[in-house]
Every structure is written in C-alpha cells, then in structure tokens.
Amino acid sequence: MKPALLRSPRLVCLLGLALCGAVTIHAQNFALNGSFEDPGALSNDAGDGFVDGFDSIPAGGTSITGWTVITHEIARGIRNDAYIVASEGSFFLDLTGYMGSGAGSGGVSQTITTTPGATYRFAFDLGTLQGDSNSDGPISVTASAAGLSPSFTHDPGGIGNQWANYGFDFVAASASTEISILGTGGKYYIGLDNVSVTAVSPVPEPGHYAAIAGLALVAFGGWRRCRR
Ligand SMILES: [Ca+2]
Ligand SMILES: [Ca+2]
Incomplete structure (x- = not known):
C-alpha cells in the first residue's frame, strides 16, 4: 500500500x-567569486577621479574577493552597454590592465579545496571587443592548475563583444590546488569572466x-x- x-x-x-x-542541479563551482561580481561596486575607479567603469588593481592586490592579482596590474570593469559587456553578471576583468597593453599582462590566482585523485574541469570565458582595433583579437592566456599550464588563444570573428568558453581537465594532487589565469598576448584588452572549477569525477x-x-x-x- x-x-x-x-x-x-x-x-x-x-x-x-x-x-x-x-x-x-548545477554542479558546484569550487572557485569563489568566479564571475568577479564581489565586491558589488568598484572601489577606486582607476583612482583618476573619473567614473569610467574600471578599477586598476596592482600585482599582489586582493580587492577582488577570493582572488590575488599576479605578475602585473589588471583592471576590473563593470558592464557598460555601449562598450564592453561582461559575459556573466556585471563585472569582468581586463588582464592587460587599466592602461597597459598585452605585452605586460597580469592575471589572477586562487587556491581552492580539492579532493586528491579527483578530476576537475577548469573553465573560463575569454573576451574581445571586435571592430575596435585596440581591443580585438587574437588574445591569449595561460591557465594553470595541478602542474598543467595549457595556453588558449581567442581569435573570434564578428563585431562587438565576443566571449567564448575555454578550459581543461586536471587531476588534483592534494587537498588544495592553486588555479591561475595569466594574460600572455593581446593589445589593450584581454577579457576574462565566468571562471569555474567543477568536479568531473568526484570521489563521493x-x-x-x-x-x-x-x-x-x-x-x-x-x-x-x-x-x-
Ligand atoms: Ca562577471
Ligand atoms: Ca587595458
């Protein structure tokens, strides 16, 4: 009965x-603040006294919740419908920095909790502004996790904001894993947003x-x- x-x-x-x-239900994202939405407002807005939609964050900076800026200054921008639009939410990063070009790009890193032996997918969106000769592709980054450091190049066609998802799988070697994404080539804009680390083969x-x-x-x- x-x-x-x-x-x-x-x-x-x-x-x-x-x-x-x-x-x-959506897989858990082990990366904290992967869309760079926290904090929910810009802090110094490049420190230049003008509201232009970008913060400049130096290498070593930790003002983006969960992340540490590495190697070189980067910029954190807010959605502006007339200019660059985030791929997810309102905020995105420009790894070339507020003023700098692709030759001296920075990146972000974060240490996440992992299960040794489990496989994870490390994915992220790369963006360009096509039709703008200073901000179009190709751009390239190196992403690192658990001893792997593959490079990715984003060279889209079309016009306007062009985002695409890239990533790779890694096997965690220990209970914590440092992940990072570093800009390696571009002009004055290397867009990064929507970073995720999800379990491919969890150890349940x-x-x-x-x-x-x-x-x-x-x-x-x-x-x-x-x-x-
Ligand atoms: Ca975002
Ligand atoms: Ca820039």
Missing part, C-alpha cells in the same frame, strides 16, 4: 518534477550514488505519471 501522499497522481507528478530538478561518500539512484527512480516514476 502506497502512502496516501503518493496515491495522488498530481502530487507524485509534481514530486517527480521537483526531484528531477534536484538531481540535475559511500551511499552517495545510492541516494542519487533512489531520487532518480522516484523522479522517473513521477515523470511516467506526468506522461499519462
């Missing part, structure tokens, strides 16, 4: 749909799979009822 709750087709249907949502607690399988079964039952 089923519990009274599960005898209502509509309730089971709703429950199934809800559990489908729970099972397909015992029973984790059983719980997911149970949820999936109930969800499937609900889905079948919805189909009738």
